[in-house]
Amino acid sequence: MSVAVIGALAVFVLVSAVWVVTLHNLFRAALSLGLVLLGVAALFIALEAEFLAFVQILVYVGAILTLVIFAIMLTARLQTDPSVSAGRQRLPAAVASLALFGLLAAGTSGLVIDRAPPPPAPRLDALGQRLVKEFVLPFEVVSLILVGAVVGAIAVAAPRSKRPAP
């Protein structure tokens, strides 16, 4: 994949990500998160992981982002209070995260990842085989966690029953 395409996608994702963490209006920040997720999905396609790109759009943009926007609308009355500042400790946080970025970039700058003949892209049927053979235990554990998370979320967020306390 050409560097120009990756660079354009990187600029798009970075600008949206900056919006996600800096916009005062949380609703707009959530919509910018949708842009970030779409950009990362496009990067997945550029990395020849088309199935993951579809999963990303389906699960992240389709489900998680909808849920987040739903929650933002449910709690919208309190977040528009002008006396509440959107952020705190901006300068130390910016310094800390820039230092972290410098550390990560310095740590991986000497890394030679690209092999001389690029290896063939992983195939989708290989991914399926791997998921139900070597990774079958984590796969089942993830499905167990999903069920537990959904049941737990319902138990936490459901209104209390009207039964009198014993």
Next chain:
Amino acid sequence: MTATSLTLLLSHALFCLGVYGLLTRRHAIGLLLSIELILNAAALNFVLFGRAFGTVDGQAVALFIIALAACEAVVGLAVILSLYRTAKIVLADQATMLRG
């Protein structure tokens, strides 16, 4: 600069932006958005290295990351909604009811 190292730098930047959001946001849902940024950076890294080494394991782990991110968002939003309903609180640093 090759496409691989450019993507690696992008995932570093996404991760650090997520950390910045975690440090500065006060709204609990804003914290969740930052966590999603961090998880996406990790998934991007896994896919990138899996592609670079020609193995399918990176995509499998990225799939697990997306599933666990869904769990995390569901539970986090349930807690936030419950907190909002019982105490009218949406800012993470206001939830001090358990302070002794």
